[in-house]
Amino acid sequence: MAIYSCTGCSFTVGGTTVPGVVDGSVTLTHEAIDATEITDARRVFIGGVRAGSFSGTIFYDQGNTAIAALETAAANGTTVAFVFTLHSGATYTVSAFITNFAPSFAVNDVMRASISAQFTGAITIA
Amino acid sequence: MATIEQAIRTMLTKGTVLSAAGVPDARVTHGYRLQDSDLPAVTYSVSSKEPAALTGANSGTLTINCIATTSASALGIADAVRSLIVPDSYDAVVVAAAFIVSEQLEPEVVGLGDEQEPAIATTTASIFWST
Numbered sequence: 001m002a003i004y005s006c007t008g009c010s011f012t013v014g015g016t017t018v019p020g021v022v023d024g025s026v027t028l029t030h031e032a033i034d035a036t037e038i039t040d041a042r043r044v045f046i047g048g049v050r051a052g053s054f055s056g057t058i059f060y061d062q063g064n065t066a067i068a069a070l071e072t073a074a075a076n077g078t079t080v081a082f083v084f085t086l087h088s089g090a091t092y093t094v095s096a097f098i099t100n101f102a103p104s105f106a107v108n109d110v111m112r113a114s115i116s117a118q119f120t121g122a123i124t125i126a
Numbered sequence: 127m128a129t130i131e132q133a134i135r136t137m138l139t140k141g142t143v144l145s146a147a148g149v150p151d152a153r154v155t156h157g158y159r160l161q162d163s164d165l166p167a168v169t170y171s172v173s174s175k176e177p178a179a180l181t182g183a184n185s186g187t188l189t190i191n192c193i194a195t196t197s198a199s200a201l202g203i204a205d206a207v208r209s210l211i212v213p214d215s216y217d218a219v220v221v222a223a224a225f226i227v228s229e230q231l232e233p234e235v236v237g238l239g240d241e242q243e244p245a246i247a248t249t250t251a252s253i254f255w256s257t
Contacts, residue, residue, distance in 0.1 A: 006180055007177075007180060007181055009180050010180065010181070019179075019182065020179045020182070020183055021179055021180045021181075022178070022179050022180070023180075058179075059178075059179065059183065108225060108227050108252060109252075110223045110252075110254055
């Protein structure tokens with residue numbers, strides 16, 4: 001198997017690459033529904049609904065098109081089109097709501113913004 | 127390819143701020159100065175260099191020593207130096223953010239011969255840059 005450096009990771013919003021990505025993670029989830037009956041000796045689960053989310057940190061720059069799109073989507077409650085490139089040839093394409101957009105500031109530091117997004121609809125893995 | 131060290135020297139020697147404060151460009155050196163060289167002088171170094179983002183951005187700690195025969199002179203030069211730490215493009219290196227973290231003064235040591243030591247005003251800054 002290959003081992004990839006994170007320097008190949010990136011993501012786009014509406015087709016524009018988000019610059020200054022400090023860190024991020026994409027989570028795909030599948031709920032497990034307990035279907036155990038009283039006669040079962042072991043718990044039985046069936047698959048429930050699937051979902052996905054993203055959280056990450058970027059350097060905050062409102063003048064950047066992609067970052068402004070994230071901020072606007074958070075303020076307006078609209079969805080944005082994400083494409084996450086995990087490494088060359090490995091992408092997740094999905095539409096998402098921005099559930100959290102939080103610029104932060106502190107003495108002796110640069111401005112960053114933490115972002116959380118909830119995926120909606122199918123996730124295309126390629 | 128330009129380095130952050132080259133860029134910092136360009137930043138510090140920009141215009142006539144330091145020369146007006148008594149430090150000719152030739153006395154702005156990376157890392158150290160020769161023991162018998164003229165004062166006042168400025169030395170600088172960039173440490174803790176590391177990637178600050180997945181691609182493109184780097185961060186580090188800039189340390190600038192302003193060395194002069196008296197504390198007052200060293201502090202005056204340090205004031206001039208701080209006015210030069212400004213985000214801009216230097217030698218194709220884009221210094222995106224720079225801010226002062228700390229300032230420190232080691233006063234001169236008065237004595238005879240080798241006992242004498244100059245005053246050193248040290249300014250430390252955090253810098254973020256891309257090349």
